[in-house]
Amino acid sequence: MTAHLPWTAPTAAQPVSTTVRLPGSKSMTARALVLSAIAVGPSTLAHPLRARDTEMMAGGLRAMGVNVSTVDDDRWVVRPDTLQGPAHVDVGQAGTVMRFMPALAGLAQGPVTFDGDPSVRQRPLRPLIDALGSLGVSIDAPATGSLPLTVRGTGRVAGGEVVLDASASSQLVSGLLLAAPSFDRGVVVRHVGPPVPSAPHVRMTVQMLRAVGAGVDDSARDVWSVEPGKLTGRGWTIEPDLSGAMPFFAAALVTGGSVTLLGWPRSSAQPVDRLRALLDQMGGEVSLGTDGLTVRGTGVVHGLDADLSEVGEMTPVLAALAALADSPSSLRGVAHIRGHETDRLAALARELTALGAKVTDTADGLEIEPRPLTGGVFRTYEDHRMAHAAAVVGLAVPGVELDDVACTSKTMPDFPALWSAMVTGK
Known part of the structure; x- marks a missing residue:
């Protein structure tokens, strides 16, 4: 196990515009x-x-x-x-x-x-x-x-x-x-x-x-x-990891910017079509070009009504987006993520509620009603996807403090540096 490393998620002062090369799937x-x-x-x-x-x-x-x-x-x-x-x-x-x-x-x-x-x-x-x-x-x-x-x-x-x-x-x-x-x-x-x-x-x-x-x-x-x-x-x-790319794509939606994932193949075994449909419903635009997979946002995030059973790994980041949206969201079909690194549904409901959102933990998902959010400690439960969710909220909410960002080493050891570089442009 890695030692805990507290981290304050950087807040975006302007739309992000970046290309990222992420680790393999x-x-x-x-x-x-x-x-x-x-x-x-x-x-x-x-x-x-x-x-x-x-x-x-x-x-x-x-x-x-x-x-x-x-x-x-x-x-x-x-x-x-x-x-x-x-x-x-x-x-x-x-x-x-x-x-x-x-x-x-x-x-x-x-x-x-x-x-x-x-x-x-x-x-x-x-x-x-x-x-x-x-x-x-x-x-x-x-x-x-x-x-x-x-x-x-x-x-x-x-x-x-x-x-x-x-x-x-x-x-x-x-x-x-x-x-x-x-x-x-x-x-x-x-x-x-x-x-x-x-x-x-x-x-x-x-x-x-x-x-x-x-x-x-x-x-x-x-x-x-x-x-x-x-x-x-x-x-x-090995293709770039689509689940690992989710928080970066989410940053495009939250800030009204553009993020391109380099090295994305023309044909993929990962659920990119499902990702495209979900982000489109939330106000994003997904396109595949010669340079990679690009997501663009307007800075306005819409609520999501969706069955996420095929893409359960994306639930934490989508829940974070939903907490920043302009309308309520209903996320379903993911009872199985209670058995992941932590009970992700209970953890998301607890931490997003602590920041001010109204979140109901249902049998197989979350009902999320956006409200004004404030900073505070966001516990990650040694779960890399919880850390990703906290980072996304922190883009728009100053003072979101992760109790541990080191848990991201499970799938992306360079996440804190990559994220800060994207947000600050440095």
């Missing part, structure tokens, strides 16, 4: 690391995300015998080897490590233990533990179905068909699919329950599996089938 980096670890031959990751979550993933793979070189910030190299135990994987606060690595550990020759920061022990893991057990993986876990746990790897996983409720996190599905080509019989995953949140992340998993030669059938709703087979090492080009 956490989701793509994590998936590329896992797939590279079980491929035949080496793989490279160009423009990966170097942050706490991905360092934890690389460290976990190294502990299990995979050669992961991260010496070059902009080009990581993965050379797969036989997965080995005994090993210990520190997941930190990373849901991707906690949910992607246990299936790999079943393929290791020996026991692999998992644990992380105290808060991560509260995050949903039982469906994955039970699913791996039904596929032939022996796991020792507490009765709560959470970390810490030990996977007793035997060097192989039988695989087969499994039914689970993945309504708490799409990572429960992706964690099974990513390792499935190395299972004896592959896997058929059937989701039964409320809708799987963050569906674009599962689509990203499927696309990346196919890119390394896996046979994947996702034609039936809530059913994913992965055939057993060899994966091919390859070069991955």
Whole structure:
């Protein structure tokens, strides 16, 4: 865990006008690391995300015998080897490590233990533990179905068909699919329950599996089938992180400025069309040009009425925008973000209310009625997305003091410097 670092969010004196080059997508980096670890031959990751979550993933793979070189910030190299135990994987606060690595550990020759920061022990893991057990993986876990746990790897996983409720996190599905080509019989995953949140992340998993030669059938709703087979090492080009870009895009709306995210691809596995629709409803304009993805604002933010189930990671920043809007907002479909780094709905309601907004925490979202806001301490709960939300509010409200900005190192270690440079123009 990093030491807490208080920080006063800078207030914008004029419209921001900037181009930013942000770190690579956490989701793509994590998936590329896992797939590279079980491929035949080496793989490279160009423009990966170097942050706490991905360092934890690389460290976990190294502990299990995979050669992961991260010496070059902009080009990581993965050379797969036989997965080995005994090993210990520190997941930190990373849901991707906690949910992607246990299936790999079943393929290791020996026991692999998992644990992380105290808060991560509260995050949903039982469906994955039970699913791996039904596929032939022996796991020792507490009765709560959470970390810490030990996977007793035997060097192989039988695989087969499994039914689970993945309504708490799409990572429960992706964690099974990513390792499935190395299972004896592959896997058929059937989701039964409320809708799987963050569906674009599962689509990203499927696309990346196919890119390394896996046979994947996702034609039936809530059913994913992965055939057993060899994966091919390859070069991955990691896209900029769309969720990480959200606070910067929000700055364009709040200040009536323009922000361009450099290096955005013409075709993306991330939910850019959904982002475009949401920001358009709030008064922004999103365009894709040769230089990147640009968001422009007018300085007037409109309220938002939307189901955010596919883009739950964007909820904190959208809630911050809603608190600065000219009309009420209704954000729905994100009950699952109660199980993220913190209960984000309760935390957002508490902190935005403390600054003066009227916020109602509903079963699956937030009702936000804008009111005049004042500065004050905004607690981040060791959650990078809460820090992003506070920074957005601080653009328009002087004196917003984050109790900890160091938590942004989870996905963007340079966030405070990048943000201050954008706001001050220096």
